[in-house]
Amino acid sequence: MSWRNNTDCCTWDGIICSMDGAVTELLLxxxxxxxxxxxxLGELTSLSRLNLSYNSLSGGLPVELMSSSSIIxxxxxxxxxxxxxxxxxxSVCDWPLQVLNISSNRFTGDFPSTTWEKMRNLVVxxxxxxxxxxxxxxxxxxxxxxxxxxxxxxxxxxxxxxxGIGNCSALKMFKxxxxxxxxxxxxxxxxxxxxxxxxxxxNGLQGRIDGTHLIKLKNLATLDLRWNQLTGKIPDSINxxxxxxxxxxxxxxMSGELPGKLxxxxxxxxxxxxxxxxxxxxxxxDFSALHNLRTLDLYLNNFxxxxxxxxxxxxxxxxxxxxxxxxxxxxxxxxINLKYLSFLSLANNNFTNITNALQxxxxxxxxxxxxxxxxxxxxxMPQDENIDGFGNLQVLDISGCLLSGNIPQWISRLKNLEMxxxxxxxxxxxxxxxxxxxxxxxxxDMSDNRLTEEIPINLMNMTMLRSEKYVTHVDPRVFxxxxxxxxxxxxxxxxxxxxxLNLSYNSxxxxxxxxxGQLEVHVLDFSFNNLSGKIPQSICNLTNLQVLHLSNNHxxxxxxxxxxxxxxxxxxxxxxxxxxxxxxxxxxxxxxPDFSFRGNPKICSPIVARRCNSTEEALTSPISxxxxxxxxxxxxAFGVSFGVGVVYDQIVxxxxxxxxxxxxxxxxx
Amino acid sequence: MAMAKHxxxxxxxxxxxxxxxxxxxAAHDGRCVACDSMVRPAxxxxxxxxxxxxxxxxxxxxxxxxxxxxxxxxxxxxxxxDAYYCRSCVQMExxxxxxxxxxxxxxxxxxxxxxxxxARSKRGGFRSTMA
Numbered sequence: 001m002s003w004r005n006n007t008d009c010c011t012w013d014g015i016i017c018s019m020d021g022a023v024t025e026l027l028l029x030x031x032x033x034x035x036x037x038x039x040x041l042g043e044l045t046s047l048s049r050l051n052l053s054y055n056s057l058s059g060g061l062p063v064e065l066m067s068s069s070s071i072i073x074x075x076x077x078x079x080x081x082x083x084x085x086x087x088x089x090x091s092v093c094d095w096p097l098q099v100l101n102i103s104s105n106r107f108t109g110d111f112p113s114t115t116w117e118k119m120r121n122l123v124v125x126x127x128x129x130x131x132x133x134x135x136x137x138x139x140x141x142x143x144x145x146x147x148x149x150x151x152x153x154x155x156x157x158x159x160x161x162x163x164g165i166g167n168c169s170a171l172k173m174f175k176x177x178x179x180x181x182x183x184x185x186x187x188x189x190x191x192x193x194x195x196x197x198x199x200x201x202x203n204g205l206q207g208r209i210d211g212t213h214l215i216k217l218k219n220l221a222t223l224d225l226r227w228n229q230l231t232g233k234i235p236d237s238i239n240x241x242x243x244x245x246x247x248x249x250x251x252x253x254m255s256g257e258l259p260g261k262l263x264x265x266x267x268x269x270x271x272x273x274x275x276x277x278x279x280x281x282x283x284x285x286d287f288s289a290l291h292n293l294r295t296l297d298l299y300l301n302n303f304x305x306x307x308x309x310x311x312x313x314x315x316x317x318x319x320x321x322x323x324x325x326x327x328x329x330x331x332x333x334x335x336i337n338l339k340y341l342s343f344l345s346l347a348n349n350n351f352t353n354i355t356n357a358l359q360x361x362x363x364x365x366x367x368x369x370x371x372x373x374x375x376x377x378x379x380x381m382p383q384d385e386n387i388d389g390f391g392n393l394q395v396l397d398i399s400g401c402l403l404s405g406n407i408p409q410w411i412s413r414l415k416n417l418e419m420x421x422x423x424x425x426x427x428x429x430x431x432x433x434x435x436x437x438x439x440x441x442x443x444x445d446m447s448d449n450r451l452t453e454e455i456p457i458n459l460m461n462m463t464m465l466r467s468e469k470y471v472t473h474v475d476p477r478v479f480x481x482x483x484x485x486x487x488x489x490x491x492x493x494x495x496x497x498x499x500x501l502n503l504s505y506n507s508x509x510x511x512x513x514x515x516x517g518q519l520e521v522h523v524l525d526f527s528f529n530n531l532s533g534k535i536p537q538s539i540c541n542l543t544n545l546q547v548l549h550l551s552n553n554h555x556x557x558x559x560x561x562x563x564x565x566x567x568x569x570x571x572x573x574x575x576x577x578x579x580x581x582x583x584x585x586x587x588x589x590x591x592x593p594d595f596s597f598r599g600n601p602k603i604c605s606p607i608v609a610r611r612c613n614s615t616e617e618a619l620t621s622p623i624s625x626x627x628x629x630x631x632x633x634x635x636x637a638f639g640v641s642f643g644v645g646v647v648y649d650q651i652v653x654x655x656x657x658x659x660x661x662x663x664x665x666x667x668x669x
Numbered sequence: 670m671a672m673a674k675h676x677x678x679x680x681x682x683x684x685x686x687x688x689x690x691x692x693x694x695a696a697h698d699g700r701c702v703a704c705d706s707m708v709r710p711a712x713x714x715x716x717x718x719x720x721x722x723x724x725x726x727x728x729x730x731x732x733x734x735x736x737x738x739x740x741x742x743x744x745x746x747x748x749x750x751d752a753y754y755c756r757s758c759v760q761m762e763x764x765x766x767x768x769x770x771x772x773x774x775x776x777x778x779x780x781x782x783x784x785x786x787x788a789r790s791k792r793g794g795f796r797s798t799m800a
Contacts, residue, residue: 106684108719131719156719178772299800300800321800323800345800347798347799347800348798348800371799373798373799397799399798399799400798421799424798483799567761570706571706571707588757591756591757
């Protein structure tokens with residue numbers, strides 16, 4: 001029932017009362033509320049649960065709520081509350097508060113410390129996603145024996161992890177990631193033996209993980225210390241963490257070999273050790289015992305040897321990334337035992353025999369992402385007609401392998417393919433005509449090859465290159481684990497990639513077809529080819545174009561003036577061609593540097609220090625002519641208006657003088 | 670915002686900017702903090718008091734790269750230059766979207782940025798293999 005005056009408030013929506021008519025719960029989550037929280041709520045003597053989360057409340061958190069003698073659960077998360085959370089100064093030392101959730105607000109200042117000493121019943125504190133500074137307190141560990149959850153992530157805490165946390169005997173979850181915490185993991189931290197979830201990602205932690213203390217956490221399920229500066233090795237004693245499910249140690253400076261006893265952690269689901277300095281032979285770990293393993297990520301390490309056959313016994317494995325290591329050998333047919341494998345990345349290793357690899361991988365029916373670039377160096381691209389699997393493949397990257405041969409026919413059978421990366425090989429011949437049969441393909445990178453002949457018309461008829469990918473909005477196609485396109489760019493979903501057609505660094509000839517105007521790509525790169533003819537006017541129809549590179553070709557005629565209407569164009573390069581005429585002005589063209597136009601002797605513009613003369617300007621620049629006409633019309637109109645104004649002024653002045661003369665004559669009469 | 674397309678879960682601070690100009694590291698020097706393009710810089714990128722190190726923050730934060738967070742928590746001066754918006758972003762008023770500091774860039778991106786800076790290809794652009 002809605003809130004109305006002169007009615008029993010116990011019947012109002014969101015209010016719950018006790019039998020004697022006292023308000024006990026105020027549940028107003030996600031109501032679109034604005035304004036400030038009234039301190040008078042603290043005067044409701046029977047109020048035990050207050051939920052104002054997911055609104056747009058501003059102002060501060062009233063101290064009356066924190067010091068209420070009745071509130072047990074206080075949830076104001078996801079609002080716009082700010083200011084500081086004041087320390088309670090009352091002498092009362094037995095507040096009933098159990099759950100405090102102030103996460104995702106705009107609180108600043110030091111996080112309270114002495115306040116928690118007065119609360120003996122605390123169970124949960126969630127203050128994540130604010131701007132708290134100062135040091136992490138540990139006073140609740142002494143005063144609240146039932147304290148279970150502490151979440152301080154996404155703040156600005158500094159200093160060290162307080163040793164006093166070890167006194168929280170009931171603490172199960174401790175999250176303080178995305179802060180500025182430094183120092184080492186204190187030994188006392190591991191005295192909190194009930195910990196199940198320990199998470200400090202993206203801080204400045206240093207030192208080693210001490211195995212003798214780590215094993216005290218018998219119930220530990222998640223250890224998340226990624227994006228820190230930890231050194232040393234994974235302790236051998238990790239095998240005593242029988243409940244461990246997720247091990248996240250990526251982006252540290254850890255080294256050493258993987259402990260062979262890691263296989264004793266049979267509940268492990270995620271092993272994420274990417275971007276460290278681990279080394280050694282993976283075969284020393286018996287992965288076959290890790291039958292719950294779903295993700296194994298060893299990207300950017302120094303592992304050597306071959307892929308151990310025991311990995312193929314992890315039947316629940318969905319994502320396997322071994323890229324950027326020093327592995328060698330051939331792929332084993334045992335990989336077909338991985339029935340749920342959807343993500344496989346072996347890029348940047350020393351694997352050999354691509355023919356065998358594809359023959360083996362084609363049977364992985366659930367594979368959606370296959371990244372095997374920078375392997376198989378100098379081999380021949382398989383043309384085998386028997387490669388007829390990959391029914392669900394969406395992303396295929398075989399770049400950087402220096403493969404020779406033609407673009408193979410078997411790619412035409414990858415009906416669900418959305419991204420095709422064949423760059424940095426030595427492929428020859430033309431782009432095949434069947435390319436437009438891949439109806440979902442929106443990212444085509446065939447740069448840095450030796451492809452020849454003309455750019456096929458069929459490329460201009462690609463279904464997904466002509467649409468704006470609205471269909472995919474209903475299906476984000478999230479990768480099993482994030483994909484890295486170079487070290488700088490991380491992608492979590494397929495739809496985050498731009499619509500791209502990159503044919504640069506090849507030997508294409510002929511002209512750019514005017515049909516290119518029907519595309520809807522974000523990136524178009526035809527640079528470093530042998531294209532001739534003019535830039536078609538229709539290229540100005542690519543309204544979503546962000547990058548246009550046509551440099552180092554033999555293009556002639558003028559730059560289409562309509563390109564200045566492409567408002568999203570942020571990178572443009574037509575250098576080293578035979579273009580002539582003026583450079584378009586306005587829009588994004590006012591932001592491009594001069595090197596975008598160098599190497600065109602006939603081009604004229606102040607940007608390249610060669611001004612166009614009037615004849616050329618009149619002949620080659622319709623916009624310029626129009627501007628001239630506009631200026632002429634303006635001058636004429638202004639002149640006429642000025643003349644009319646002057647005449648009108650004269651008339652007014654003349655009449656005034658006549659009137660004045662009449663007045664002077666009257667008194668004389 | 671082109672940057673957000675490259676990292677779908679990128680989160681900006683978006684608080685009210687103050688008077689301090691943000692800083693960027695060597696890898697992101699010369700790039701627009703909003704769209705990553707390298708066209709001419711037009712306006713300095715002003716950050717909020719929290720991200721600039723004022724208003725209760727610590728001095729070392731003033732040297733934190735706005736884009737990748739390099740320098741955060743290290744005490745070192747990873748940021749080497751002022752941050753700027755490019756002219757097109759100024760014209761499209763992206764410089765008025767609040768503080769542009771990235772709040773969820775991890776160390777991986779920080780280190781990756783440095784690697785990107787040093788691993789540029791001879792052919793004039795960084796060419797990468799997906800991994």
